[in-house]
Amino acid sequence: MDYAGCAQWSYLFVCPAELEAEGDRLTAAHTQWMTGTHHREGDSALLFRLVTKGPHPSRPDAVVFALTEVYQSQAGMDDHFRQVHEEWDEFPAWQAFVDKCEGPWWVNGEIQHSLW
Numbered sequence: 001m002d003y004a005g006c007a008q009w010s011y012l013f014v015c016p017a018e019l020e021a022e023g024d025r026l027t028a029a030h031t032q033w034m035t036g037t038h039h040r041e042g043d044s045a046l047l048f049r050l051v052t053k054g055p056h057p058s059r060p061d062a063v064v065f066a067l068t069e070v071y072q073s074q075a076g077m078d079d080h081f082r083q084v085h086e087e088w089d090e091f092p093a094w095q096a097f098v099d100k101c102e103g104p105w106w107v108n109g110e111i112q113h114s115l116w
Contacts, residue, residue, distance in 0.1 A: 003114040006047060007074045011067040013103035014056055020063045022097050027051045027065065029090045037083055044076040062102075070111070077108065 015023050031051065038046040048070040056062035071077045084091055098104055 001047070001114075001116070003047065003070055003111045006111050006114075007071045007077045007109070008111050009067075009069045009071075009077055009080075009106065009108045011104055011106045012064065013098055013101040013105070014059075014062050014064050015097075015101040017061050017063055019097065019100060020053075023053070023063065023065050026090060026094050026097055027053075027067070030067075030088070030094070033088050033090070034080075037087065038080065039076060043073050044079045045072040046070075046076060046080070047072060074110075 031049070034046065034049065038044075040046065046069060048068070050068050052066040052068075054064055056064050069077070069080065071080070088094075
């Protein structure tokens with residue numbers, strides 16, 4: 001699918017290795033929550049989501065997490081941010097976890113180029 005013109009949100013943070021299990025738990029909880037709450041059709045549709053985790057390239061005491069979500073339009077992203085702040089029970093735990101990490105760094109924008 002060509003995602004050009006769709007809205008994308010990417011979120012990256014580095015956590016201490018001792019917090020990796022909490023990162024795993026929270027990203028899994030977030031995925032499960034999104035499965036039951038997000039649109040799959042229309043202007044607000046969530047088209048694509050992935051969570052990536054890997055070793056930090058120069059620090060063995062750290063783990064890098066990256067989340068990417070692609071929505072049909074900005075309306076889907078706006079709906080996600082509203083829901084996550086108002087309805088996701090784990091959001092306070094997520095905030096506390098990320099506060100112990102480096103970053104986060106994110107980009108929220110329109111996809112410029114896409115293949116397949």
